[in-house]
Amino acid sequence: MTDRxxxxxxxxxxHAGARPDPATGARQTPIHQTTAYVFRDAxxxxxxxxLQEVGFIYSRLTNPTVAVLQERIATLEGGVGAVCCSSGHxxxxxxxxxxxxxxxxxVASTRLYGGTLTQFSQTIKRFGxxxxxxxxxxxxxxxxxxxENTRAIFCESIANPGGYVxxxxxxxxxxxxxxxxxxxxxxxxxxxxxxxxxxxxxLVVHSTTKYLTGSGTVTxxxxxxxxxxxxxxxxxxxxxxxxxxxxxxxxxxxxFGELAFTFHGIAIGLRDLGMxxxxxxAHYTLVGMETLSLRMERHVENAQKVAEWLEKDPRVDYVTxxxxxxxxxxxRAKKLYPRGAGALFTFAVKGGYDACIKVVDSLEIFSxxxxxxxxxxxxxxxxxxxxxxxxxxxxxxxxAGPSVLRLSIGIESVEDIIADLDQALAKATA
Amino acid sequence: xxxxxxDAFLHQILRDTKTIACVGVSSNPVRPSHFVARxxxxxGYRVIPVNPGxxxxxxxxxxxxxDLSELADTPVDMIDIFRRPDAVPAILDQALEHxxxxxxxxxxxxxxxxxxxxxxxxxxxxxxxQNRCPKIEYQRLFGELRKAGFNTGIISSRL
Numbered sequence: 095m096t097d098r099x100x101x102x103x104x105x106x107x108x109h110a111g112a113r114p115d116p117a118t119g120a121r122q123t124p125i126h127q128t129t130a131y132v133f134r135d136a137x138x139x140x141x142x143x144x145l146q147e148v149g150f151i152y153s154r155l156t157n158p159t160v161a162v163l164q165e166r167i168a169t170l171e172g173g174v175g176a177v178c179c180s181s182g183h184x185x186x187x188x189x190x191x192x193x194x195x196x197x198x199x200x201v202a203s204t205r206l207y208g209g210t211l212t213q214f215s216q217t218i219k220r221f222g223x224x225x226x227x228x229x230x231x232x233x234x235x236x237x238x239x240x241x242e243n244t245r246a247i248f249c250e251s252i253a254n255p256g257g258y259v260x261x262x263x264x265x266x267x268x269x270x271x272x273x274x275x276x277x278x279x280x281x282x283x284x285x286x287x288x289x290x291x292x293x294x295x296x297l298v299v300h301s302t303t304k305y306l307t308g309s310g311t312v313t314x315x316x317x318x319x320x321x322x323x324x325x326x327x328x329x330x331x332x333x334x335x336x337x338x339x340x341x342x343x344x345x346x347x348x349x350f351g352e353l354a355f356t357f358h359g360i361a362i363g364l365r366d367l368g369m370x371x372x373x374x375x376a377h378y379t380l381v382g383m384e385t386l387s388l389r390m391e392r393h394v395e396n397a398q399k400v401a402e403w404l405e406k407d408p409r410v411d412y413v414t415x416x417x418x419x420x421x422x423x424x425x426r427a428k429k430l431y432p433r434g435a436g437a438l439f440t441f442a443v444k445g446g447y448d449a450c451i452k453v454v455d456s457l458e459i460f461s462x463x464x465x466x467x468x469x470x471x472x473x474x475x476x477x478x479x480x481x482x483x484x485x486x487x488x489x490x491x492x493x494a495g496p497s498v499l500r501l502s503i504g505i506e507s508v509e510d511i512i513a514d515l516d517q518a519l520a521k522a523t524a
Numbered sequence: 525x526x527x528x529x530x531d532a533f534l535h536q537i538l539r540d541t542k543t544i545a546c547v548g549v550s551s552n553p554v555r556p557s558h559f560v561a562r563x564x565x566x567x568g569y570r571v572i573p574v575n576p577g578x579x580x581x582x583x584x585x586x587x588x589x590x591d592l593s594e595l596a597d598t599p600v601d602m603i604d605i606f607r608r609p610d611a612v613p614a615i616l617d618q619a620l621e622h623x624x625x626x627x628x629x630x631x632x633x634x635x636x637x638x639x640x641x642x643x644x645x646x647x648x649x650x651x652x653x654q655n656r657c658p659k660i661e662y663q664r665l666f667g668e669l670r671k672a673g674f675n676t677g678i679i680s681s682r683l
Contacts (some may be wrong), residue, residue, distance in 0.1 A: 141566055
């Protein structure tokens with residue numbers, strides 16, 4: 095954008111958004127644990143409430159600690175701005191809210207986190223929205239699913255429960271052709287492994303709970319805007335292109351240009367939905383992000399070794415890791431995710447549902463939790479937990495059938511991870 | 525090229541400029557041109573509105589001028605153009621005729637770009653910024669956008 099120096103990812107993950115505290119010189123970003131902010135005078139208050147000046151009014155909208163995290167994630171993703179919120183699920187609603195209205199739909203991948211499938215297939219109906227689920231490997235089906243009421247295409251970069259990498263450029267092309275944005279959930283890949291904006295996506299959402307924070311300390315979410323989508327190119331996005339009654343008829347896109355979506359996320363989304371991230375939570379994620387690249391390198395390295403070991407094991411039916419040569423997505427992963435296919439994948443145990451339960455109950459190092467992207471290795475039997483609300487067909491379509499275990503490989507010594515799986519498989523298949 | 529002006533260049537312009545003639549500014553408060561000009565006024569710049577359709581009325585404490593020829597005796601540092609790209613050459617010619625030698629900067633708003641006029645302005649020793657908004661650049665460079673989570677591109681460990 096300018097001739098300013100371009101910094102490396104490792105530098106940005108530490109410095110972007112942050113500066114020494116001007117009041118104290120504190121080097122680490124202070125936790126600004128305050129609800130409200132004093133106005134200098136009436137003019138200042140008026141300018142803030144009119145969106146004329148950008149500043150702090152009330153922590154439901156903006157907070158100095160959260161703002162550092164927002165800028166850091168926006169920078170790492172290569173976007174223009176970001177809005178943090180209370181969870182990844184909140185981020186999905188925050189991303190869709192400016193685009194949707196009653197009667198509108200989102201075309202979504204069948205391969206999504208089970209909780210997202212439920213949010214999209216059930217809960218959003220109460221807003222009058224709907225989702226059409228399609229196999230994103232079938233481009234014709236995706237094209238056919240988009241109708242005049244479609245306002246976005248939604249996918250995950252590395253799809254939970256793992257093993258599938260979405261062809262983001264192909265999805266972006268379809269979105270472009272229909273004048274709608276592609277939203278990519280980049281939680282499981284992180285901007286270190288996957289660059290959705292460089293592949294044509296318009297918006298990115300994150301559960302910051304996962305790799306960005308890194309140690310399973312706090313829930314959070316984030317919506318990042320590439321700034322490249324033209325909200326006024328058609329009449330599909332009146333919240334952004336048409337006069338906003340709550341701001342005296344101001345048009346967000348016309349007034350804020352490429353910053354419109356982020357301003358809208360604060361001024362309407364956080365203001366009225368209130369799914370705010372708290373500053374203490376932002377602090378944990380900020381500290382975690384300082385080591386993101388180092389952790390991701392280890393996560394990927396360990397995942398590759400564990401997947402290769404499991405694939406050779408006779409007690410294992412199959413392994414879905416896209417970093418394996420046997421994966422149908424190996425070529426795509428290599429091309430689109432050259433630093434690795436993440437650390438989340440599934441494997442099927444010979445012996446089905448019962449053997450899976452035994453493996454889970456026999457592990458010592460792995461934790462049986464409904465989470466991923468922790469420094470610790472995690473395991474879950476999706477069919478009996480996260481994907482429990484789904485039909486068996488939906489479970490199979492999502493890659494979470496009854497004989498499948500999902501692993502989130504941590505950054506422990508890889509020989510210990512493998513030894514733990516070995517002893518648990520021995521007990522389960524004895 | 526100057527279409528990718530450095531942060532230092534933008535910073536210097538926004539710091540040294542005192543008086544801005546906003547050409548094509550609207551008196552309708554929800555129009556972007558008004559929003560930008562009002563912000564610059566709020567930030568302490570002297571903002572002189574120029575709009576023939578509104579000439580004679582008051583805006584930001586200044587009489588709206590019909591065109592730049594009315595500003596021959598005013599020390600205008602910068603013209604900020606809120607007009608179609610093809611309107612830029614005539615505005616530039618007026619500026620060169622009436623505002624030189626004081627004028628230092630020709631700024632064209634987002635969506636406004638005219639390479640021929642830009643080259644001519646540069647040949648006359650003027651700073652040229654195209655396809656940018658001084659409000660957004662001010663907010664980015666002076667720490668405001670940082671307060672709302674925008675990517676400012678500013679990396680610094682200095683107090």
